[in-house]
Amino acid sequence: MMEAVLEFDDVTFGYSNGGQRVDVLKNASVSFEKGVFYTIVGPSGSGKTTSLALAGALDVPQKGRVLFGGQDIKKIGLTRYRRENVSLIFQNYNLINYMTALENVIMAMELSGSYKGERKQRALKLLNDLGLKENEAKRNVMQLSGGQQQRVAIARALAGNTEVILADEPTGNLDMRTAREIVEIFKELAHVYNKCVVVVSHSHEVAEEADVVYRFEDGSLKKVSDSESAYSNAV
Amino acid sequence: MYETGVLLSMGEGKVKIITQYLAEVLVVAVVAFGLSVFSGKFIAQGVGDMLLEREIQVVQDQGDSNIAAGAGRGFSQMQGGRFGRLFERNYQPIDSLSIQVTGAEVEQMSAAGLLILIAGTILPAGTVMRYKPNAILTKAL
Numbered sequence: 094m095m096e097a098v099l100e101f102d103d104v105t106f107g108y109s110n111g112g113q114r115v116d117v118l119k120n121a122s123v124s125f126e127k128g129v130f131y132t133i134v135g136p137s138g139s140g141k142t143t144s145l146a147l148a149g150a151l152d153v154p155q156k157g158r159v160l161f162g163g164q165d166i167k168k169i170g171l172t173r174y175r176r177e178n179v180s181l182i183f184q185n186y187n188l189i190n191y192m193t194a195l196e197n198v199i200m201a202m203e204l205s206g207s208y209k210g211e212r213k214q215r216a217l218k219l220l221n222d223l224g225l226k227e228n229e230a231k232r233n234v235m236q237l238s239g240g241q242q243q244r245v246a247i248a249r250a251l252a253g254n255t256e257v258i259l260a261d262e263p264t265g266n267l268d269m270r271t272a273r274e275i276v277e278i279f280k281e282l283a284h285v286y287n288k289c290v291v292v293v294s295h296s297h298e299v300a301e302e303a304d305v306v307y308r309f310e311d312g313s314l315k316k317v318s319d320s321e322s323a324y325s326n327a328v
Numbered sequence: 329m330y331e332t333g334v335l336l337s338m339g340e341g342k343v344k345i346i347t348q349y350l351a352e353v354l355v356v357a358v359v360a361f362g363l364s365v366f367s368g369k370f371i372a373q374g375v376g377d378m379l380l381e382r383e384i385q386v387v388q389d390q391g392d393s394n395i396a397a398g399a400g401r402g403f404s405q406m407q408g409g410r411f412g413r414l415f416e417r418n419y420q421p422i423d424s425l426s427i428q429v430t431g432a433e434v435e436q437m438s439a440a441g442l443l444i445l446i447a448g449t450i451l452p453a454g455t456v457m458r459y460k461p462n463a464i465l466t467k468a469l
Contacts, residue, residue: 151337151462175461176339187334187465204338253338 097124097163098289099148099179099257101314104157106143117143119312120157127256130283131291132300135309141293142261144314148291149181149259150174161257176205180250184262186242188234194220194245195230198252205253219248223278240271247278258282260292264299276302332456333464342457350449357445361438369429376425384423 101123107116117140125131125148133141146152147159150171158165166174180201181187188197198216202208208215220230223244225237234242243263250258260279264272276299283290283304292299300306307314335345456464 146462149337151465152460172336172339172341174339175337181337183465187337189331189334201338204335204340249338 096126098127098161099125099291100160100163101144101147101154102158102160104147104154104159106140106147106152106154106156116312118147118154121313122157123307123314123316125257125289125291127289128283128287129289130280130302130304131289131307132303132305133291133293133307133309133314134295134300137295139309140312141309144309145181145259145261145291145293148257149179151181176253178255179257179259180253180255182243182246182250182258182260182263184265186234186239186246188242188245188249190233190235192234193231194225194234194237194241194248197234197245198248201249201252205255207252207254216248216252219251220245223248224274239266240268240275243267243271243275244278247275251282255288257289257291260290262294263292264294264296269298272296272298329456329464329467332453333461336457336461337465345457346450346453349453350446353445353449357441361441365429365434369427372427372429373425376427380422380425 101118101121104118104121105116106118107114109115121144133144135141143152147154150159150166153167153171158167160166161169161174161178166178169178188194189200192200195213195216198219199212202212202216217227217230221227225241225244225248229237229241234245237245243266247263250260258279263279264275267275279290279292280302282288292303294300306317308317309315332345336342459467
Protein backbone atom coordinates (compact mmCIF):
# COMPACT_ATOMS: atom_id res chain seq x y z
CA MET A 94 0.00 0.00 0.00
CA MET A 95 1.34 3.41 -0.96
CA GLU A 96 1.72 6.19 1.57
CA ALA A 97 -1.00 8.80 1.65
CA VAL A 98 0.17 12.15 0.35
CA LEU A 99 -2.97 14.14 1.14
CA GLU A 100 -5.37 13.46 4.02
CA PHE A 101 -8.46 14.90 5.62
CA ASP A 102 -8.38 14.20 9.34
CA ASP A 103 -11.79 14.62 10.96
CA VAL A 104 -12.58 17.70 8.89
CA THR A 105 -15.72 19.73 9.50
CA PHE A 106 -16.73 22.71 7.41
CA GLY A 107 -20.03 24.52 7.13
CA TYR A 108 -21.67 27.84 6.56
CA SER A 109 -24.57 29.83 7.84
CA ASN A 110 -27.68 29.95 5.66
CA GLY A 111 -30.40 32.30 6.88
CA GLY A 112 -29.23 31.93 10.47
CA GLN A 113 -29.15 28.16 10.22
CA ARG A 114 -25.87 26.28 10.13
CA VAL A 115 -25.33 23.91 7.21
CA ASP A 116 -22.47 21.43 7.57
CA VAL A 117 -21.02 20.54 4.19
CA LEU A 118 -18.37 18.26 5.65
CA LYS A 119 -18.94 16.53 8.98
CA ASN A 120 -15.97 14.83 10.60
CA ALA A 121 -14.73 13.68 7.20
CA SER A 122 -11.59 11.56 7.08
CA VAL A 123 -10.14 10.47 3.78
CA SER A 124 -6.71 9.93 2.25
CA PHE A 125 -5.29 10.26 -1.25
CA GLU A 126 -2.17 8.55 -2.61
CA LYS A 127 0.35 9.34 -5.30
CA GLY A 128 -0.05 7.69 -8.68
CA VAL A 129 -3.83 7.44 -8.36
CA PHE A 130 -6.53 9.25 -10.32
CA TYR A 131 -9.44 10.04 -7.98
CA THR A 132 -12.85 11.42 -8.79
CA ILE A 133 -15.22 12.94 -6.25
CA VAL A 134 -18.86 12.79 -7.27
CA GLY A 135 -22.07 13.95 -5.67
CA PRO A 136 -25.10 16.13 -6.28
CA SER A 137 -24.81 19.91 -6.60
CA GLY A 138 -24.26 21.61 -3.27
CA SER A 139 -23.08 18.41 -1.61
CA GLY A 140 -19.65 19.88 -0.86
CA LYS A 141 -17.47 18.59 -3.70
CA THR A 142 -15.99 21.97 -4.54
CA THR A 143 -15.67 22.87 -0.85
CA SER A 144 -13.65 19.73 -0.20
CA LEU A 145 -11.34 20.63 -3.08
CA ALA A 146 -10.97 24.19 -1.75
CA LEU A 147 -9.98 22.76 1.63
CA ALA A 148 -7.52 20.33 0.03
CA GLY A 149 -6.02 23.21 -1.94
CA ALA A 150 -5.82 25.50 1.12
CA LEU A 151 -8.14 28.00 -0.53
CA ASP A 152 -10.18 27.73 2.64
CA VAL A 153 -9.52 26.28 6.09
CA PRO A 154 -11.52 23.66 8.00
CA GLN A 155 -13.48 24.85 11.00
CA LYS A 156 -12.52 21.62 12.74
CA GLY A 157 -9.98 18.93 11.95
CA ARG A 158 -6.85 19.04 9.83
CA VAL A 159 -5.71 18.70 6.25
CA LEU A 160 -2.40 16.84 6.10
CA PHE A 161 0.21 16.81 3.38
CA GLY A 162 2.87 14.10 3.73
CA GLY A 163 1.59 13.55 7.26
CA GLN A 164 2.07 17.20 8.25
CA ASP A 165 -0.69 19.69 8.98
CA ILE A 166 -0.75 22.17 6.08
CA LYS A 167 -1.14 25.01 8.60
CA LYS A 168 2.29 24.07 9.95
CA ILE A 169 3.73 23.99 6.44
CA GLY A 170 2.15 27.41 5.90
CA LEU A 171 -0.88 27.74 3.64
CA THR A 172 0.86 30.01 1.14
CA ARG A 173 3.91 27.78 0.93
CA TYR A 174 1.72 24.69 0.63
CA ARG A 175 -0.20 26.26 -2.26
CA ARG A 176 3.03 27.27 -3.95
CA GLU A 177 5.08 24.09 -3.53
CA ASN A 178 2.80 21.13 -2.90
CA VAL A 179 -0.49 21.51 -4.70
CA SER A 180 -1.79 22.79 -8.04
CA LEU A 181 -5.34 23.71 -8.88
CA ILE A 182 -7.28 23.53 -12.12
CA PHE A 183 -10.64 25.29 -12.29
CA GLN A 184 -13.70 24.87 -14.47
CA ASN A 185 -13.36 28.45 -15.68
CA TYR A 186 -9.57 28.08 -16.09
CA ASN A 187 -8.66 31.16 -13.97
CA LEU A 188 -5.84 32.17 -16.29
CA ILE A 189 -4.35 35.66 -16.18
CA ASN A 190 -6.26 37.03 -19.14
CA TYR A 191 -3.85 39.72 -20.33
CA MET A 192 -1.01 37.22 -20.70
CA THR A 193 -0.17 34.70 -23.39
CA ALA A 194 -0.45 30.98 -22.72
CA LEU A 195 3.33 30.81 -22.47
CA GLU A 196 3.51 33.69 -19.99
CA ASN A 197 0.87 32.07 -17.78
CA VAL A 198 2.95 28.91 -17.54
CA ILE A 199 6.24 30.76 -17.03
CA MET A 200 4.62 32.84 -14.26
CA ALA A 201 3.70 29.62 -12.42
CA MET A 202 7.30 28.42 -12.75
CA GLU A 203 8.57 31.74 -11.39
CA LEU A 204 6.20 31.49 -8.43
CA SER A 205 7.26 27.98 -7.53
CA GLY A 206 10.92 28.62 -8.36
CA SER A 207 11.01 25.61 -10.68
CA TYR A 208 13.07 25.11 -13.87
CA LYS A 209 15.24 28.21 -13.35
CA GLY A 210 17.20 29.13 -16.47
CA GLU A 211 15.13 26.96 -18.79
CA ARG A 212 11.61 28.18 -18.09
CA LYS A 213 10.70 29.28 -21.60
CA GLN A 214 11.80 26.01 -23.20
CA ARG A 215 10.12 23.96 -20.46
CA ALA A 216 6.89 25.93 -20.70
CA LEU A 217 6.83 25.58 -24.47
CA LYS A 218 7.45 21.84 -24.18
CA LEU A 219 4.70 21.47 -21.57
CA LEU A 220 2.22 23.32 -23.75
CA ASN A 221 3.36 21.36 -26.78
CA ASP A 222 2.96 18.05 -24.93
CA LEU A 223 -0.58 19.11 -24.07
CA GLY A 224 -1.36 19.79 -27.72
CA LEU A 225 -0.68 23.50 -28.18
CA LYS A 226 1.52 24.57 -31.08
CA GLU A 227 4.18 27.27 -30.58
CA ASN A 228 2.12 29.97 -32.30
CA GLU A 229 -0.86 29.10 -30.07
CA ALA A 230 1.36 29.20 -26.99
CA LYS A 231 2.34 32.77 -27.86
CA ARG A 232 -1.25 33.90 -28.26
CA ASN A 233 -3.19 35.78 -25.58
CA VAL A 234 -5.22 33.19 -23.66
CA MET A 235 -8.47 34.99 -24.52
CA GLN A 236 -7.82 34.16 -28.17
CA LEU A 237 -7.76 30.42 -27.43
CA SER A 238 -10.70 28.00 -27.39
CA GLY A 239 -12.09 26.63 -24.11
CA GLY A 240 -10.27 23.33 -24.62
CA GLN A 241 -7.01 25.12 -25.33
CA GLN A 242 -7.44 27.35 -22.27
CA GLN A 243 -8.01 24.27 -20.12
CA ARG A 244 -4.80 22.77 -21.53
CA VAL A 245 -2.98 25.97 -20.59
CA ALA A 246 -4.45 25.68 -17.07
CA ILE A 247 -3.21 22.08 -16.88
CA ALA A 248 0.24 23.14 -18.14
CA ARG A 249 0.28 25.86 -15.49
CA ALA A 250 -0.65 23.28 -12.84
CA LEU A 251 2.22 21.07 -13.99
CA ALA A 252 4.67 23.98 -14.13
CA GLY A 253 5.15 23.94 -10.36
CA ASN A 254 5.96 20.22 -10.44
CA THR A 255 3.76 19.62 -7.39
CA GLU A 256 2.77 16.18 -6.13
CA VAL A 257 -0.95 16.89 -5.86
CA ILE A 258 -3.16 18.14 -8.68
CA LEU A 259 -6.71 19.18 -7.84
CA ALA A 260 -9.25 19.90 -10.55
CA ASP A 261 -12.73 21.32 -10.10
CA GLU A 262 -15.08 20.30 -12.93
CA PRO A 263 -12.23 20.59 -15.46
CA THR A 264 -14.35 19.26 -18.31
CA GLY A 265 -17.50 21.18 -17.40
CA ASN A 266 -17.14 23.73 -20.18
CA LEU A 267 -15.75 21.40 -22.84
CA ASP A 268 -17.21 19.31 -25.63
CA MET A 269 -17.20 15.51 -25.29
CA ARG A 270 -14.13 14.90 -27.44
CA THR A 271 -11.98 17.53 -25.71
CA ALA A 272 -13.24 16.35 -22.32
CA ARG A 273 -12.10 12.82 -23.13
CA GLU A 274 -8.66 14.10 -24.13
CA ILE A 275 -8.37 16.07 -20.89
CA VAL A 276 -9.32 12.99 -18.85
CA GLU A 277 -6.61 11.01 -20.68
CA ILE A 278 -4.11 13.69 -19.62
CA PHE A 279 -5.18 13.32 -15.98
CA LYS A 280 -4.79 9.53 -16.16
CA GLU A 281 -1.32 9.96 -17.63
CA LEU A 282 -0.36 12.43 -14.90
CA ALA A 283 -1.32 9.89 -12.25
CA HIS A 284 -0.02 6.73 -13.88
CA VAL A 285 3.07 8.00 -15.76
CA TYR A 286 4.14 10.99 -13.69
CA ASN A 287 3.07 9.52 -10.33
CA LYS A 288 0.94 12.51 -9.35
CA CYS A 289 -1.99 12.39 -6.97
CA VAL A 290 -4.83 13.64 -9.17
CA VAL A 291 -8.17 14.52 -7.55
CA VAL A 292 -10.97 15.61 -9.86
CA VAL A 293 -14.36 16.85 -8.78
CA SER A 294 -16.89 16.15 -11.48
CA HIS A 295 -20.50 15.69 -12.42
CA SER A 296 -19.43 13.83 -15.50
CA HIS A 297 -20.20 10.16 -15.85
CA GLU A 298 -17.30 9.77 -18.29
CA VAL A 299 -14.78 11.23 -15.85
CA ALA A 300 -16.00 9.04 -12.99
CA GLU A 301 -15.78 5.94 -15.21
CA GLU A 302 -12.13 6.60 -15.98
CA ALA A 303 -11.01 7.20 -12.39
CA ASP A 304 -9.06 4.62 -10.40
CA VAL A 305 -10.95 5.46 -7.23
CA VAL A 306 -14.25 7.25 -6.85
CA TYR A 307 -15.38 9.02 -3.71
CA ARG A 308 -19.01 9.85 -3.25
CA PHE A 309 -20.43 12.46 -0.91
CA GLU A 310 -22.85 11.02 1.62
CA ASP A 311 -24.16 12.94 4.64
CA GLY A 312 -21.20 15.29 4.78
CA SER A 313 -18.55 12.64 4.45
CA LEU A 314 -16.69 11.05 1.58
CA LYS A 315 -17.38 7.37 0.98
CA LYS A 316 -14.95 5.38 -1.11
CA VAL A 317 -16.64 3.42 -3.88
CA SER A 318 -14.59 0.88 -5.76
CA ASP A 319 -16.99 0.61 -8.67
CA SER A 320 -17.05 3.96 -10.41
CA GLU A 321 -20.25 3.17 -12.31
CA SER A 322 -22.29 2.53 -9.18
CA ALA A 323 -20.76 5.56 -7.50
CA TYR A 324 -22.04 7.79 -10.22
CA SER A 325 -25.50 6.28 -10.35
CA ASN A 326 -25.86 6.52 -6.58
CA ALA A 327 -24.55 10.03 -6.41
CA VAL A 328 -26.47 11.86 -9.09
CA MET B 329 -9.62 41.27 -7.49
CA TYR B 330 -9.74 38.33 -9.90
CA GLU B 331 -5.97 38.44 -10.43
CA THR B 332 -5.41 38.65 -6.67
CA GLY B 333 -7.49 35.50 -6.18
CA VAL B 334 -5.63 33.64 -8.92
CA LEU B 335 -2.21 34.64 -7.58
CA LEU B 336 -3.15 33.71 -4.02
CA SER B 337 -4.45 30.33 -5.19
CA MET B 338 -1.08 29.72 -6.83
CA GLY B 339 0.80 30.45 -3.63
CA GLU B 340 1.88 34.03 -4.12
CA GLY B 341 2.29 35.86 -0.80
CA LYS B 342 0.03 38.78 0.14
CA VAL B 343 2.94 41.16 0.71
CA LYS B 344 4.44 40.25 -2.66
CA ILE B 345 1.12 40.86 -4.44
CA ILE B 346 0.70 44.28 -2.82
CA THR B 347 4.34 45.12 -3.61
CA GLN B 348 3.75 44.13 -7.22
CA TYR B 349 0.64 46.33 -7.45
CA LEU B 350 2.55 49.23 -5.86
CA ALA B 351 5.41 48.78 -8.31
CA GLU B 352 2.99 48.79 -11.27
CA VAL B 353 1.23 51.93 -10.04
CA LEU B 354 4.53 53.66 -9.27
CA VAL B 355 5.91 53.01 -12.77
CA VAL B 356 2.83 54.63 -14.30
CA ALA B 357 2.94 57.45 -11.73
CA VAL B 358 6.62 58.25 -12.33
CA VAL B 359 6.06 58.52 -16.09
CA ALA B 360 2.87 60.57 -15.62
CA PHE B 361 4.43 62.86 -13.03
CA GLY B 362 7.57 63.34 -15.10
CA LEU B 363 5.47 64.37 -18.07
CA SER B 364 3.35 66.67 -15.94
CA VAL B 365 6.41 68.50 -14.52
CA PHE B 366 7.63 69.33 -18.02
CA SER B 367 4.26 70.02 -19.58
CA GLY B 368 2.55 71.53 -16.51
CA LYS B 369 4.20 74.95 -16.81
CA PHE B 370 3.17 75.31 -20.46
CA ILE B 371 -0.37 74.06 -19.90
CA ALA B 372 -0.82 76.30 -16.84
CA GLN B 373 0.60 79.28 -18.81
CA GLY B 374 -1.81 78.60 -21.66
CA VAL B 375 -4.81 78.25 -19.35
CA GLY B 376 -3.77 81.36 -17.37
CA ASP B 377 -3.37 83.45 -20.53
CA MET B 378 -6.71 82.29 -21.83
CA LEU B 379 -8.51 83.18 -18.57
CA LEU B 380 -6.79 86.54 -18.38
CA GLU B 381 -7.65 87.34 -21.98
CA ARG B 382 -11.29 86.49 -21.32
CA GLU B 383 -11.34 88.65 -18.19
CA ILE B 384 -9.77 91.60 -20.01
CA GLN B 385 -12.38 91.18 -22.75
CA VAL B 386 -15.21 91.21 -20.17
CA VAL B 387 -13.81 94.31 -18.46
CA GLN B 388 -13.38 96.06 -21.80
CA ASP B 389 -16.93 95.19 -22.89
CA GLN B 390 -18.39 96.46 -19.60
CA GLY B 391 -16.25 99.58 -19.83
CA ASP B 392 -17.54 100.32 -23.32
CA SER B 393 -21.16 99.87 -22.30
CA ASN B 394 -20.69 102.03 -19.19
CA ILE B 395 -19.11 104.81 -21.25
CA ALA B 396 -22.05 104.66 -23.62
CA ALA B 397 -24.48 104.74 -20.69
CA GLY B 398 -22.48 107.48 -18.95
CA ALA B 399 -22.84 109.74 -21.96
CA GLY B 400 -26.57 109.90 -21.23
CA ARG B 401 -26.63 109.63 -17.40
CA GLY B 402 -23.48 111.31 -16.17
CA PHE B 403 -20.05 110.16 -15.08
CA SER B 404 -21.10 109.21 -11.51
CA GLN B 405 -23.26 106.36 -12.86
CA MET B 406 -20.46 105.20 -15.11
CA GLN B 407 -18.23 104.81 -12.06
CA GLY B 408 -20.65 102.26 -10.61
CA GLY B 409 -19.58 99.71 -13.32
CA ARG B 410 -16.75 97.24 -13.03
CA PHE B 411 -14.48 99.40 -15.18
CA GLY B 412 -15.33 102.35 -12.99
CA ARG B 413 -14.44 100.45 -9.82
CA LEU B 414 -11.01 99.71 -11.24
CA PHE B 415 -10.37 103.45 -11.57
CA GLU B 416 -11.98 104.16 -8.22
CA ARG B 417 -9.74 101.73 -6.27
CA ASN B 418 -6.69 102.51 -8.31
CA TYR B 419 -6.03 98.87 -9.31
CA GLN B 420 -3.35 98.16 -11.84
CA PRO B 421 -4.78 95.89 -14.50
CA ILE B 422 -2.77 92.72 -15.14
CA ASP B 423 -1.96 92.24 -18.79
CA SER B 424 0.14 89.05 -18.50
CA LEU B 425 0.65 86.07 -16.18
CA SER B 426 3.95 84.29 -15.59
CA ILE B 427 3.42 80.73 -14.36
CA GLN B 428 6.35 79.13 -12.55
CA VAL B 429 6.65 75.66 -10.99
CA THR B 430 9.38 75.61 -8.39
CA GLY B 431 11.41 72.60 -7.24
CA ALA B 432 9.84 72.81 -3.79
CA GLU B 433 6.34 72.64 -5.30
CA VAL B 434 7.33 69.60 -7.36
CA GLU B 435 8.67 67.94 -4.22
CA GLN B 436 5.49 68.68 -2.28
CA MET B 437 3.28 67.39 -5.06
CA SER B 438 5.45 64.27 -5.42
CA ALA B 439 5.19 63.53 -1.71
CA ALA B 440 1.42 64.09 -1.68
CA GLY B 441 1.00 62.00 -4.85
CA LEU B 442 3.10 59.19 -3.41
CA LEU B 443 1.01 59.08 -0.25
CA ILE B 444 -2.22 59.00 -2.22
CA LEU B 445 -0.82 56.22 -4.45
CA ILE B 446 0.30 54.08 -1.53
CA ALA B 447 -2.97 54.53 0.34
CA GLY B 448 -4.99 54.02 -2.85
CA THR B 449 -3.20 50.74 -3.56
CA ILE B 450 -2.79 49.24 -0.11
CA LEU B 451 -6.28 49.99 1.24
CA PRO B 452 -8.32 48.24 -1.49
CA ALA B 453 -5.79 45.41 -1.92
CA GLY B 454 -5.64 44.89 1.84
CA THR B 455 -9.43 44.84 2.04
CA VAL B 456 -9.63 42.14 -0.63
CA MET B 457 -6.90 40.08 0.99
CA ARG B 458 -8.75 39.81 4.27
CA TYR B 459 -10.78 37.12 2.52
CA LYS B 460 -9.69 33.54 1.86
CA PRO B 461 -8.62 32.86 -1.78
CA ASN B 462 -11.75 30.78 -2.30
CA ALA B 463 -14.00 33.69 -1.33
CA ILE B 464 -12.03 36.10 -3.51
CA LEU B 465 -12.28 33.84 -6.56
CA THR B 466 -16.00 33.28 -5.95
CA LYS B 467 -16.74 36.99 -5.50
CA ALA B 468 -14.58 38.02 -8.45
CA LEU B 469 -16.50 35.90 -10.95
